[in-house]
Amino acid sequence: MINDFEADVLSHASTNGRYVTDDLRVIEMADRGLLRDYGPQLLAGGMHYLTTTSAGRSALVEWRRAQPKPPKVKKKRRSPQFQSWMDYQDANGRFPFPEFIKKVWPECKDWPKYKTP
Numbered sequence: 071m072i073n074d075f076e077a078d079v080l081s082h083a084s085t086n087g088r089y090v091t092d093d094l095r096v097i098e099m100a101d102r103g104l105l106r107d108y109g110p111q112l113l114a115g116g117m118h119y120l121t122t123t124s125a126g127r128s129a130l131v132e133w134r135r136a137q138p139k140p141p142k143v144k145k146k147r148r149s150p151q152f153q154s155w156m157d158y159q160d161a162n163g164r165f166p167f168p169e170f171i172k173k174v175w176p177e178c179k180d181w182p183k184y185k186t187p
């Protein structure tokens with residue numbers, strides 16, 4: 071299993087198609103077969119030019135699967151007053167919610183109940 075630093079390097083190399091560095095930790099990753107090292111390149115200022123190998127892609131996929139999943143977002147249901155206000159604004163333009171509750175809601179609260187997702 072790779073560590074977070076190695077995952078960042080592999081992710082960068084996968085996204086950009088290359089990784090250019092003189093960092094010995096990254097060159098060691100090439101020795102382990104996670105990256106392909108093309109050696110020091112004149113175009114890269116004498117630094118090593120590395121690309122991702124299939125073993126590196128597999129290790130990155132495995133690392134991503136092992137990461138904790140974010141908690142699911144719970145959606146709150148809108149109140150009938152708020153949903154009516156949103157619908158009213160869609161049809162009539164901007165209208166302050168407190169004013170809607172005082173002037174419009176008493177007339178429309180008997181409308182069919184809204185089903186919100």
